[in-house]
Amino acid sequence: MDTSLAIKRFDPEAENAKPYWQEFSLNLEQSATVLDALIMIREEIDGSLALRCSCRSAICGSCAMRVNGKAVLACKTRIENVSDNSRPISIEPAGIMPVIKDLVVDMDLFWNKVKEITPWLETEGVEPKEEYIASNESMVNLASVMNCIMCGACVSDCTVLEVDPAFIGPAALAKAYRFVGDPRDSKNKERLEVLDQYSGIWDCTRCMECVEVCPKDVAPMDRIMELREKAIQTGFNKTTGAKHAEAFTKIIEHSGSLDELKLPIKTFGILNMPLNMLPVGLRAAAKGKMPPVIHPSIPEVEKVKRIFDKFEEEEIENQEE
């Protein structure tokens, strides 16, 4: 199978070093992966092509890079699945992290964020002579985050990191869930308290890029949502994010549909409305975009309320148990 690749290269030792694209035409086996193609280039055409790779079987996490603009593991990406006869397959280094050379990025940014979340188990008291008792369910529940091979694909494509490098990021947050969700960890509250703060769990924009690109089904965003749920349950319900979720839910309970005026009021409290919301609101009003002040409930809203009631009853029952 004939394929053409366009690789974004960078030679830090060149004079006036700047990234540039280089095209390669190859003849590959039908089952070839992007990694096979890159290794072929490295071995037979240009030995200076720099990339990280090791296991060839999607377990070491070395070969994360962007293929056609999306972060993937090169060893797991089949050429035939990313080929488009109208243009060469584009291959670039992973996003967000600075490029050292060609497809090799500096992952210090990635590792530093992981280090921020106290990434080791913190047990309490005297260690038992035997194993800690834990249900298989609780261990299987951690399987998705344990699957994380720290490849950096999620960080590469995170839309928040793209505009704000201070965000702790999907990989670190998924790793944080590994501990918060572990019944043997005794520092849940302390961890959630830190994660609840700026650049933590509430700074995720829920764009699902990390879920989409993760090659190991870790689904970091889903783990972040679980952390949010746990944070609220643990009593960390004072953040704007928590209050926003709470307010939204209450509004739907009340009217069945969203009352956009009430939402910010309930989220912030009428006395704490951010001042810069005022010009936005005024502009909207001027253009006739103001939602009705009295928000109509949907027909038969009481049926919706009944569902909410049932959930509340169950919650009370669970707490009593």
Place this chain on the structure above:
Amino acid sequence: MPEHDVLVIGGGLAGMRAGISAHKAGVDVAIISKVHPVRSHSNAAQGGINAALTIRGDDWTDHAFDTIKGSDYLADQNAVEVMCREAGGEIISLEHMGVIFNRDEEGRLGTRSFGGQRKARTFFVADITGQAILQVMYEQLLKSQVAVYEEWFVTSLIVDDGECNGIIALDIRNGQLHVIKAKAVILCGGGLGRVFEPSTNALIVTGDAMALAYQAGAPLMDMEMVQYHPTTLKGSGVLITEGARGEGAYLLNKNGDRFMEKYAPSMMELASRDVVSRSEQTEINEGMGIDGCVLLDCTHLDKKLITERLSQIHEIGIDFAGIDITKEPIPIKPGMHYIMGGIKTDIHGQTSVTGLYAAGECACVSVHGGNRLGANSLLDTIVFGKRSGESAAEHVLNKKLKTPHKKYLQQETERLKLLVNRQDSKDRVSAIRRDMGITMDEHLGVFRTTDGMNKGVSNLSKLQQRYTQVSIQDKGKIFNTDLIFALELGFMLESAETIVKSALHRKESRGAHYYLDHPNRDDTNWLKHVLITKTAEGPKLSTVPVVITDWQPEERKY
């Protein structure tokens, strides 16, 4: 000049375990690794880790016997005793660190069956046990704050008067060569799978540690003992865990028969790996295979079990072979996987060179003898990683750091410069490596002959000649992987030679070394380890008797 009390080469399970244990003993330790620790090949181990939990009524001597029998009686029984006795405590220790082992209904550690063992004592995390333990070990490393020289490539050991004083390493990110002084060095650089083509091993597994020790004068032991794993994917050689057979999968020939009935009627698919690999190869050689493979059949297994316990191989099947193992059998064949041999150490990880230790796959204590049982490798790395860390820490207590003579750095700088500046040769490092891999696969495979191995020797000699002339394309300093591959090839060629020479020396068949010209096991003459030592006159072969304690060698039947 950077300096440490203890320097660990290799950041995989053995390396990190050694580093953490030396740190706990209170010495200044650092780990040096050519890749980030979590990229180490330990992450590819799938099936599980063995231990006899005496608290639960299991008997470590049972595990020891299974291991010794599995080794075809080549394992040193005192070393096996140490490993099996300490295993239970190590598993609990791993669990306390946070490994998410599978649990039974009572919330206690669960087990699965594994090859060569009469009792289920393999603890596991789905089929990602190696990765799961490696990630937790890295967490512990972060907690201990042990320094890591990440992406530094060790080019040589500095040995003066029979004592190791440090290393020379290349900082891959900027191409600078550095001397690092150390009072003790622990080699944990893993195996040498890439000497063979194909192999289950990652591209980074190039025998660096074994070659470094060999070049420093430490003998390598049992290098002829190379394990062919029974279930690897055709072409890529990617591993399919033994755990599949542990959970009940069958091996079938082209007629759909469970052919292991013929070769190991008692343990069937869970006989020791060398027995299963030879059985498969025999079926294939006799025309009972399909396209050079036999079939691994998981279709009768519970789907929920596959999702929970074999999810990684389910994905591997789909991603790398286009096969859903729940729906159809997958073609597999024996593939080079592990080397039982390695740097000779005692049960404290000490080599013959003062201040030089080794642990993990690169070492040979020997606990695996002629054939390693599945799930004993992870155990080996943990037990002997810990022990080497502790003994190295003890060794350095009253030792002074020595500053190596600057000639070492000068010589190494020259050597690398010559390699980089060599004029354009038509030959390529990758071509030499591939030819080496094919020769080793052909002549040092599941079945070996004198003729074949002699061809191997002469081919390797030609390849070594080519290596002295080969040039590299990348002449830069920053992240020059071209140079790294050339240096790795040097290590591989050196290691390959020790394998073939050792194999020719052992004139019997034992464990994974099946010598068609000497097809029987010969305990009278060969209850010995083969040692190979580098001398000025070339490789020197010798032997040393196997340590027998409680178990007299018997005929090995499964």
Place this chain on the structure above:
Amino acid sequence: MYAFFPGCVSRGGCPELYPSAVSVCQRFNIELVELTGASCTGAGVLQEKNQLLGDTLNARTFAMAEDMDLPIMTICSTCQGVMSQANKRLTSDPEYLSKVNTYLAEEGLEYRGTTTIKHLLWILVEDVGLSTVKSQIKRPLNGLRIAPFYGCYIVRPSDALDLQDNPERETSLETIITALGAEVVDFEGKARCCGFPLLTINEKNSVSMVAKHTSEVKDLGADAMVTPCPLCHLNLDGYQPAASQQSESDIDLPIIHLPQLLGLAMGEDPKELGLQKHIVSTKPLLDKINLAA
């Protein structure tokens, strides 16, 4: 014929969307029966507090459409995405579906798992067909340069949205733009995030995202950006002045809804389409089509 789920914002913060969507559907003889009793999808926000509750509310909507024997039509990427994700969870686990149905039993509803949910964008490309779309063009948009902005929820996650089986959905906006005669302005951020979910939590980042995408498109010479999501519209349009301020540059890029783009090509009156209600004036765009009132 479709069970129409307009969502909350199309009659709230983006009141121009509802009438223009209805009008476009009339043009294509897409019959709509509105699901007036259906609740909000939860928009992913309610799901943060309780995913099961969110799935139950959506299952209720699906059951209502199922009883009508009609597929659901959405006009909001977020509605589309949240519903698709809920539907995937409900239809892939029979035990889960039974559990959710226990909450619906009192109302006499039961979701059997057969409802499909499709955005108007997909309906036009897949069900109505491009030739029919083209046949209704009265005012071809030749000479216009339009950039597509999808909105996260209509492109991810790909399995919930059946993108593997329907890969043309990933370029459906470009398909429509081209069919209407306009030129597509392709850009890197077209499937990235507008920042809306972050608005109340981290306004700076939210506005940075608006600035990034609108500036990129403006620099490429686009006349407007079209989006099938009113939440994206609220951010890209409503917070564009803030984005201009934060990035210290004038952006002035009109953001229009998908039905408005279609309506313009169908010859509708811009006032009927609500194009005067935008925060960022659409006058430059209308001038180019010689439509400015």
